[in-house]
Amino acid sequence: IVVNNAGVNLENESWRTTIMVNVIGVIEGTKLAEKYMSKTSGGRGGVVVNVASTAGLTPVFFMPVYVASKYSVVGFTRSVAMNPDVGRSGLRFVCLCPGFTDTSLLSSGLKSEGISGNKLVEELLTSTGINTVEFVVEGFMQLLLTDDNNGGVMVVTKQRGIRYHGRQRKVNKL
Ligand SMILES: NC(=O)C1=CN([C@@H]2O[C@H](COP(=O)(O)OP(=O)(O)OC[C@H]3O[C@@H](n4cnc5c(N)ncnc54)[C@H](O)[C@@H]3O)[C@@H](O)[C@H]2O)C=CC1
Numbered sequence: 001i002v003v004n005n006a007g008v009n010l011e012n013e014s015w016r017t018t019i020m021v022n023v024i025g026v027i028e029g030t031k032l033a034e035k036y037m038s039k040t041s042g043g044r045g046g047v048v049v050n051v052a053s054t055a056g057l058t059p060v061f062f063m064p065v066y067v068a069s070k071y072s073v074v075g076f077t078r079s080v081a082m083n084p085d086v087g088r089s090g091l092r093f094v095c096l097c098p099g100f101t102d103t104s105l106l107s108s109g110l111k112s113e114g115i116s117g118n119k120l121v122e123e124l125l126t127s128t129g130i131n132t133v134e135f136v137v138e139g140f141m142q143l144l145l146t147d148d149n150n151g152g153v154m155v156v157t158k159q160r161g162i163r164y165h166g167r168q169r170k171v172n173k174l
């Protein structure tokens with residue numbers, strides 16, 4: 001199992017770092033997993049979970065760079081999963097998209113300039129709710145333990161629960 005989870009939200013302080021960590025980090029991690037885990041190169045197969053966000057599925061006006069980074073993670077993961085060689089590799093590639101979750105990333109983000117005290121941000125948080133970490137772990141475990149979900153994008157929000165985004169397609173089982 002490889003989980004590409006590290007992420008930052010440095011919209012104002014350092015947007016390039018946001019892209020480096022959230023996009024390049026996930027791509028590097030996925031490529032390393034392919035290299036060492038693929039059955040076609042002597043590995044045993046397995047699962048790669050790339051952590052995106054609901055901000056990778058819907059626009060959010062106050063953090064466009066973070067949104068761009070998470071849309072990238074979703075598009076990248078789904079594209080890798082569609083590769084016709086994926087069946088032979090014994091790998092599956094899935095994406096976890098939590099909504100707002102009670103961690104230090106959220107608490108520090110909410111203190112930042114332009115976000116702190118913004119009524120529209122408060123309204124969004126009230127409407128979507130805030131996940132506990134334990135609830136996101138439930139979604140994560142479902143994603144991990146389901147073995148025919150290659151390309152699956154799982155959304156976890158307090159408001160609407162745990163579910164796959166869009167129609168889940170079974171792809172490229174060779
Ligand atoms: N908290 C939230 O509301 C949500 C978070 N996410 C995503 O979940 C993932 C985990 O975030 P949280 O646990 O919330 O935040 P967090 O700030 O508590 O944890 C992020 C972790 O990433 C690590 N990290 C950051 N830059 C790194 C680097 N260059 N190299 C190695 N490690 C690095 C940090 O040390 C930290 O342990 C991130 O990808 C985040 O974007 C997704 C949706 C909602």
Ligand SMILES: CC/C=C\C[C@H](O)[C@H](O)/C=C/C=C/C=C\C=C\C(=O)C/C=C\CCC(=O)O
Pocket residue numbers: 009052053054055057058060066098099100101105106109110115128155157165166
């Ligand atoms: C200040 C915020 C700081 C950090 C938060 C994290 O970066 C987190 O990743 C950001 C999440 C932002 C979410 C924004 C909007 C959420 C909307 C919804 O939950 C509902 C809309 C779409 C979900 C997609 C679907 O229904 O399939």
